Amino acid sequence: MSRSLVTGPTAGIGLAFAQQLAARGDDLVLVARDAARLEALAGELRTAHGVEVEVLRADLADRAQLRTVEERLGDLQRPVDLLVNNAGFGLKGRFLDNDVDAETEMLDVLVTAVMRMTHAALRPMVARGSGGVINVSSVASFLPRGSYSAAKAYVNRLGEWAAAEYGPQGVTVTTLCPGFVRTEFHARMDVSQDSAPDWLWLDADDLVRQALADHARGRALSIPSVRYKAIAGAARLVPTPVLQRFQSLGRK
Numbered sequence: 001m002s003r004s005l006v007t008g009p010t011a012g013i014g015l016a017f018a019q020q021l022a023a024r025g026d027d028l029v030l031v032a033r034d035a036a037r038l039e040a041l042a043g044e045l046r047t048a049h050g051v052e053v054e055v056l057r058a059d060l061a062d063r064a065q066l067r068t069v070e071e072r073l074g075d076l077q078r079p080v081d082l083l084v085n086n087a088g089f090g091l092k093g094r095f096l097d098n099d100v101d102a103e104t105e106m107l108d109v110l111v112t113a114v115m116r117m118t119h120a121a122l123r124p125m126v127a128r129g130s131g132g133v134i135n136v137s138s139v140a141s142f143l144p145r146g147s148y149s150a151a152k153a154y155v156n157r158l159g160e161w162a163a164a165e166y167g168p169q170g171v172t173v174t175t176l177c178p179g180f181v182r183t184e185f186h187a188r189m190d191v192s193q194d195s196a197p198d199w200l201w202l203d204a205d206d207l208v209r210q211a212l213a214d215h216a217r218g219r220a221l222s223i224p225s226v227r228y229k230a231i232a233g234a235a236r237l238v239p240t241p242v243l244q245r246f247q248s249l250g251r252k
Helices: 012-023 035-049 063-073 100-128 146-169 184-188 204-216 226-235 240-246
Strands: 003-007 027-032 053-057 082-085 131-136 171-176
Touching: 003 012, 003 063, 003 100, 012 027, 012 035, 012 082, 012 204, 027 035, 035 053, 053 063, 063 100, 082 100, 100 131, 100 146, 100 171, 131 146, 131 204, 146 171, 171 204
Parallel strands: 003 027, 003 082, 027 053, 082 131, 131 171
Antiparallel strands: none
8 A cells, every 4th residue: 555645635636636536546745834725625525536535734834843744754664655745835926026035935935845855755764775756847947037937947947957866776766847727826815817828727537637647658758648748848938038028927
């Protein structure tokens, strides 16, 4: 029996991961700030799929609470076979429009927490010669979109290196780079779905299905849909000043 730990599982991409992993028979450890939503989801998954579901309430921007998740990942008696670093954090405004403490909190969640949990998970996985990590990044990582894209670029580089470093030791590290996805993420930032063309929006269930398939194939990078593969490829060739003209997408 495999066990997967998913951060940010109560909505959107994280919920799709939790549901699909439970459907394939994985026991789960669910990590989020909202204890009530965690418990409700855990109950639904236990009933629907007959799997064991642990609930771990933690604010990943809080170093002490993050440490409890790290300790759970390092528990050799109850090993985690797959870590899904999915917890999101976004700010609607541009860099100087945001409070610097909010910017710092975003980096705590998107960079520090991802690095520390990946570190905590990899040690026992490498020791036993098996396991996997899926880090949820973004197509924004290929674009100049302020500190959010910078944070996601870090996730890409971390994943790219870790996949090459630990793949030969039996651990698969996959970086998932979705684009705009129909979830609560943008609504929580007060961003409407008409802030980007309809054809850019993805379905969370579809992209998670593709991500799990890519991970099973041992792929280091998963970019869902042909259109986002094309955008990511083009972004490497187009000059930064040109790309900056599209910064308003997803901000209105």
